[in-house]
Each structure stands twice: as structure tokens, then as C-alpha cells.
Amino acid sequence: MEEKVVEIRGLEKSFGDLDVLKGVDLDLYKGENLVVLGKSGSGKSVLIKIMVGLLKQDSGSMHVLGKEVSKLKTRELNELRLRIGFSFQNSALYDSMTVRENMEFPLVRNIKNLTKKEITMKIEGLLDSVGLPQSINQMPSELSGGQKKRIGVARTLILEPEIMLYDEPTAGLDPITCGEINTLIKQVREEYNTSSIVITHDLTCAKDTGDRMAVLLDGQFDAVGTFEEVFPQAEDKRIKSFYDYNFINS
Numbered sequence: 001m002e003e004k005v006v007e008i009r010g011l012e013k014s015f016g017d018l019d020v021l022k023g024v025d026l027d028l029y030k031g032e033n034l035v036v037l038g039k040s041g042s043g044k045s046v047l048i049k050i051m052v053g054l055l056k057q058d059s060g061s062m063h064v065l066g067k068e069v070s071k072l073k074t075r076e077l078n079e080l081r082l083r084i085g086f087s088f089q090n091s092a093l094y095d096s097m098t099v100r101e102n103m104e105f106p107l108v109r110n111i112k113n114l115t116k117k118e119i120t121m122k123i124e125g126l127l128d129s130v131g132l133p134q135s136i137n138q139m140p141s142e143l144s145g146g147q148k149k150r151i152g153v154a155r156t157l158i159l160e161p162e163i164m165l166y167d168e169p170t171a172g173l174d175p176i177t178c179g180e181i182n183t184l185i186k187q188v189r190e191e192y193n194t195s196s197i198v199i200t201h202d203l204t205c206a207k208d209t210g211d212r213m214a215v216l217l218d219g220q221f222d223a224v225g226t227f228e229e230v231f232p233q234a235e236d237k238r239i240k241s242f243y244d245y246n247f248i249n250s
């Protein structure tokens with residue numbers, strides 16, 4: 001049987017009268033890229049926040065790498081978080097640090113006893129992987145949006161996460177750069193054997209990067225499957241409108 005790295009069952013979360021997650025079931029398998037789609041406000045970020053222990057569910061379970069996240073003590077939660085790489089929408093680079101310093105920061109903070117040489121080799125190796133070896137001494141302000149995203153991904157990979165979470169990886173990028181980021185997401189899986197969740201509104205990104213799609217509709221994952229299973233034949237109006245908006249109106 002395929003190994004599950006995330007197993008979500010009957011997950012519910014409300015804020016006052018607002019029921020956001022209404023019994024979510026979802027699995028992420030080892031080595032797969034799972035795309036999570038859903039309109040704005042549907043609860044994608046809430047789901048991810050529960051996954052990394054920033055929010056607690058009201059009921060149901062969230063197992064990540066074999067552990068129920070809501071039951072972890074602070075120290076265990078911090079250990080788990082180190083095994084999860086989060087690539088933020090805005091790439092979250094520190095503007096006052098060079099690319100090298102940005103990449104050194106999580107390493108020095110979390111892994112003791114690395115020599116200067118080891119740190120440099122890791123940084124150079126990852127910058128090579130994301131195709132930006134020449135950017136090592138640049139400031140974030142000197143990079144394009146696509147380059148910042150690449151460095152953001154490299155920075156996240158430096159702690160060798162088992163799970164990668166990509167939040168809107170292609171938002172605000174032109175179609176060619178989007179294509180490059182999609183290729184990078186696939187390459188990360190191949191090179192580092194990560195399991196990934198890609199949150200996106202961009203169906204081209206979904207189609208290019210995802211082994212499976214999961215569409216969050218009214219607080220549950222109604223449609224889960226390959227792109228071909230979920231989208232082109234969709235009869236559900238809510239899913240169809242996603243598809244039409246991306247591929248017919250664009």
C-alpha cells in the first residue's frame with residue numbers, strides 16, 4: 001500500500017457562526033504532488049494552518065508524518081514543523097539580507113555544528129538546483145518576482161523537508177515564468193523525493209504540477225482525482241466554472 005504522509009479525517013473548523021471546514025477527508029501520499037483548489041475564502045489556508053499547528057480543529061483528525069498535530073507538545077510541534085517546508089505566496093525573503101544570508105538563516109538557526117564550508121556547499125547546491133547560482137550575493141530587491149520565488153523555494157528546501165507546502169506559487173507571474181515555476185515544483189519532487197501540497201487558483205499550474213487535484217467546495221473535498229477525472233468532464237457547476245474561467249475566458 002502507498003505510504004500516507006498526511007491523513008485528514010472528518011476535520012471540522014468553525015469561527016463563530018462561520019463553518020469553514022465541514023468534515024474534510026484527504027490523504028497526501030509519499031512522493032506525490034497534490035493540488036488543492038478552492039475559491040477565495042473556502043478554507044485552504046485554514047486547512048494548512050491546522051496542518052502545521054497554527055490553528056486547532058474543532059473535531060476530526062489531522063495526522064502529519066504519523067502524528068496527530070493537535071496533540072503535540074510545543075517541542076514536538078517544532079520538530080514536526082522542521083520536516084515541513086512552507087513556500088509562502090510572497091516568498092518571504094528578508095529584504096535586508098543577501099540571498100546567501102537569507103539561505104544561511106534557517107540553517108544556522110536550526111542545525112548546529114555545520115562548518116562554513118558545508119553551509120556554502122548546501123547553499124550553492126540549492127541555488128544550482130533552482131537555476132540561480134549567480135544570485136548568491138544579490139539583494140532580494142535586485143531579483144525579479146520569478147527569481148524571488150525560486151530563491152524562496154531554495155531557502156525552504158535547505159532544511160530538507162519531507163513535505164512541501166506551496167501557497168499560490170504562480171500568483172502574479174507572467175505565463176512563461178509560471179511555466180518555469182511549475183517545472184521547478186516537479187523537479188523538486190524528483191530531486192528531493194518530497195510530497196507536496198500546491199495551493200493554487202491557476203489551473204495551468206494545477207494541471208502541470210499535480211498528480212491529483214482536490215477541490216474544496218462548501219467545506220468538503222467533493223472532487224478528488226487526476227486533472228482529467230476532475231475537470232474537463234465536470235458536471236458540477238462550481239467545478240465547471242473554475243475550468244471555464246481558466247481555460248475559456250483567459
Ligand SMILES: Nc1ncnc2c1ncn2[C@@H]1O[C@H](COP(=O)(O)OP(=O)(O)OP(=O)(O)O)[C@@H](O)[C@H]1O
Nearest residue numbers: 015016018020038039040041042043044045046047
Ligand atoms: N483566525 C480566524 N478567525 C476568524 N475567521 C477566520 C480566521 N481564519 C480564517 N477565517 C475565515 O475562514 C474563511 C476561510 O479562510 P481561508 O484564509 O482559509 O481562505 P482561503 O481559501 O485560503 O482563501 P484565499 O484563496 O483568498 O487565500 C474566511 O471566511 C476567513 O475569514
